[in-house]
Amino acid sequence: MSRRVFRYFPFAIAQDATAGPEYEARCVVGDESECGAESGTHSGPGPVEERQRKHTQETGHRRYRRNFGDYAVMRPPAELVEPAGANGGAA
Ligand SMILES: [Zn+2]
Structure with a gap:
């Protein structure tokens, strides 16, 4: 195994508090075409679970695809906060 050496900065990863997380679910019951109720x-x-319960009660559908999304920000370590070294591209 070869090892690529690069400078490692211990970035901290944190949830972006300015953009809230997002929850959603979609009904995937159905063979050739799914129900798709969102x-x-x-x-x-x-609220997502509430919608699922309601939908299941109304239709008998019991399978959902759930999505969760949020935004993450990389926090550089203190010694890196000076604006430098942002050049260079990802291939
Ligand atoms: Zn459904």
């Missing part, structure tokens, strides 16, 4: 996007899991 919960819509919500900032918490509660």
